[in-house]
Amino acid sequence: xxxxxxxxxxxxxxxxxxxxxxxxVPLEEANRALLxxxxxxxxxxxxxxxxxxxxxRKVRMRSAELGFYNLFAPAALGGDELGxxxxxxxxxxxxxxxxxxxxxxxxxxxPSPFTNGLxxxxxxxxxxxxxxxxxxxxxxxxxxxxxxxxxxxxxxxxAMKTRAVRDGDDxxxxxxxxxxxxxxxxxxxxxxxxxxxxxxxxxxxGITGFLVDTRAPGFQVPRVIQVMGHLGGDIGFITxxxxxVRDDHRLGAEGRGLAVAIGGVSKGRVGMAAQLLGQAKWAxxxxxxxxxxxxxxxxxxxxxxxxxxxxxxCALDIYASKNMIQNCAWRxxxxxxxxxxxxxxxxxxxxxxxxxxxxxxxxxxxxxxTNELRLEEGYRFARSMRIPDGTTEIQKRTIARxxxxxxxxx
Numbered sequence: 001x002x003x004x005x006x007x008x009x010x011x012x013x014x015x016x017x018x019x020x021x022x023x024x025v026p027l028e029e030a031n032r033a034l035l036x037x038x039x040x041x042x043x044x045x046x047x048x049x050x051x052x053x054x055x056x057r058k059v060r061m062r063s064a065e066l067g068f069y070n071l072f073a074p075a076a077l078g079g080d081e082l083g084x085x086x087x088x089x090x091x092x093x094x095x096x097x098x099x100x101x102x103x104x105x106x107x108x109x110x111p112s113p114f115t116n117g118l119x120x121x122x123x124x125x126x127x128x129x130x131x132x133x134x135x136x137x138x139x140x141x142x143x144x145x146x147x148x149x150x151x152x153x154x155x156x157x158x159a160m161k162t163r164a165v166r167d168g169d170d171x172x173x174x175x176x177x178x179x180x181x182x183x184x185x186x187x188x189x190x191x192x193x194x195x196x197x198x199x200x201x202x203x204x205x206g207i208t209g210f211l212v213d214t215r216a217p218g219f220q221v222p223r224v225i226q227v228m229g230h231l232g233g234d235i236g237f238i239t240x241x242x243x244x245v246r247d248d249h250r251l252g253a254e255g256r257g258l259a260v261a262i263g264g265v266s267k268g269r270v271g272m273a274a275q276l277l278g279q280a281k282w283a284x285x286x287x288x289x290x291x292x293x294x295x296x297x298x299x300x301x302x303x304x305x306x307x308x309x310x311x312x313x314c315a316l317d318i319y320a321s322k323n324m325i326q327n328c329a330w331r332x333x334x335x336x337x338x339x340x341x342x343x344x345x346x347x348x349x350x351x352x353x354x355x356x357x358x359x360x361x362x363x364x365x366x367x368x369x370t371n372e373l374r375l376e377e378g379y380r381f382a383r384s385m386r387i388p389d390g391t392t393e394i395q396k397r398t399i400a401r402x403x404x405x406x407x408x409x410x
Contacts, residue, residue: 035103078118112181125251173240188211193257208255211251294365
């Protein structure tokens with residue numbers, strides 16, 4: 001394969017970085033008092049304050065105005081549909097530049113290509129219905145969330161308990177969703193429910209998706225889920241108590257919701273992996289710079305072999321991850337099978353980023369344990385990413401199944 005990045009991807013990545021420096025960094029500086037502490041970023045219930053939500057909306061809409069917000073959305077929906085190679089290069093460059101803990105950037109500037117904005121899932125919505133929502137979603141004015149996971153149904157989707165029952169031209173949905181990104185702030189939710197319990201029990205289908213207005217009676221987000229030391233965040237519970245949705249808001253064919261739900265997962269996971277790669281590169285840069293400045297026993301710690309080995313191990317991890325991501329992204333763009341490769345990339349890069357941040361904190365010593373340098377927050381982020389969108393163990397299960405079936409040639 002040719003590792004030369006498309007000129008368009010390089011140009012877009014450079015433009016996004018310039019946008020961050022030109023407009024978002026000054027916006028952060030102007031609101032330093034508000035953004036300096038999670039005690040002022042979040043309410044007592046863990047939701048973003050109205051002031052922070054207004055700033056995030058401003059960044060979203062400005063990103064859309066400049067043509068960044070829908071870079072990875074399908075062309076059929078009005079997006080630019082950049083390929084996986086381009087997407088991975090852009091996510092890597094942005095995250096290497098900004099590092100962790102930027103509340104006006106993650107994941108505001110570039111939404112997940114799967115769960116927000118012009119999500120590929122919406123390609124399964126009735127075109128006439130989609131046209132009513134497209135403007136708000138494309139402009140960043142309105143937000144989406146993707147409701148698949150439940151308290152007892154994470155990796156095992158067919159354990160889903162949420163039910164949708166047909167009632168004339170409507171469906172009535174009852175159930176609970178958990179670990180849903182954007183749930184506390186979404187205007188619309190893509191909700192998946194069992195519509196044929198017998199098919200679902202036999203693991204043959206029976207799950208259907210719906211686009212639901214979060215203002216509908218019976219739709220609630222009772223609380224935000226606070227993760228790994230944060231006082232609030234983007235993730236929440238959803239409860240649906242007899243929520244009615246018209247049949248023309250169904251996402252795809254009845255009973256075929258799982259196929260609808262997983263469409264676009266490959267590109268989304270490569271984007272996640274590239275984000276982690278960029279974060280790891282950012283952390284290593286901090287560690288290299290610090291090792292050259294900090295002195296012990298009369299010389300820079302960079303001259304100590306123990307430090308050199310930690311830096312070298314980070315470089316080994318990063319180099320391996322970069323090549324895995326590039327190869328997998330290329331396979332996606334070529335239309336080649338990638339189920340096992342995606343699982344390998346997701347498992348390896350999440351574990352890699354965790355290892356790199358751990359070593360970089362160690363290089364910084366006591367300073368690494370503070371959040372003055374943002375390494376501590378980056379470490380918490382890296383650790384948390386080993387679980388969502390399929391744990392490392394689930395990815396290994398997929399890899400092993402492909403190996404045992406003779407479907408993976410290395």
